[in-house]
Amino acid sequence: MNKVKLDVSRCKGCFLCTSVCPKGVLIPSTELGAKGFEIVQIDGAKECIGCGACYKMCPDYCIEIIEEGRQ
């Protein structure tokens, strides 16, 4: 089980993460973040496989993936 940690206060709404997520876990929200950009959100119905594609593409270091049971 993997957990996606989002720091939306840094999100600039480029949605590169949503374009590379193979499971569609990350989706655009309709909310504006602290910087005035539409931010990303986690679709609770989908399960993260921990591939790290979103982490590798995020230019603003908003995303971390923690595998439960591992530090």
Add this chain to the structure above:
Amino acid sequence: MNFTIPKDIDMSQQASWCPGCGHGIVCRVITEAVEELGLSDRILTVDDVACGQFGQFAMKYNTIMSAHGRTVVTAAGLKHARPDALVIARPGDGSAYSIGIESTIYSAVRNENILTIVINNSVFGMTGGQMSPATLPGMKTATSPFGRDENKDGHMVDITKLLGQMDIAYLARCAVNTPANTDRTKKAIKKALQKQMNGEGFCLIDVLSMCPTNWKTSEIQACEFVKETQSKYLPLGEFIDKGGKE
């Protein structure tokens, strides 16, 4: 597997790059490569007067900001003054290949023992998207509104052709438009840093990067543009790899 933000990334502040800019990805890749080699306290970076200057707000390394186009020679001077440090110059294509082309070429001629990472987005980003030497043929920019005409504006500069025959340690072109390409970029940076530690000489990595603001595309279309167009004119790969002592 855990994916956590590298400790060398400064999370107390945020660089003001545009959404979808490749600079942030390149900085993360640099810090990951440096941390994996355990070199965090030996890195000195040299930033350019351009979008790359915001790297000083993204990474915790000691940084010198050079005059525009003089990034590579400033880094070479820094390496002479501090031979124990590992020096990374981070110019853009508008700097390293136009006003700074003589700095780039003569640093390669002298085989200076530094790593140059050129963030190549085919335009002058900070000043409003003007045509740069690495602008692709037919590409529309602020100063080539009908597309770059090679008869009038000259040919595109492909640094791998210019430096391809020189006696330098490493020359590669990578991209940051997909997760797999960012991994390849990290491998190239690690290899180049190891070469610098071995004293093998000049390393240059040309990183194709997105500039959605000046390309007038969405962020996701910019990644597609790198894949479909930019990397066709500027092919990815390793061009020089001297394979010195490990």
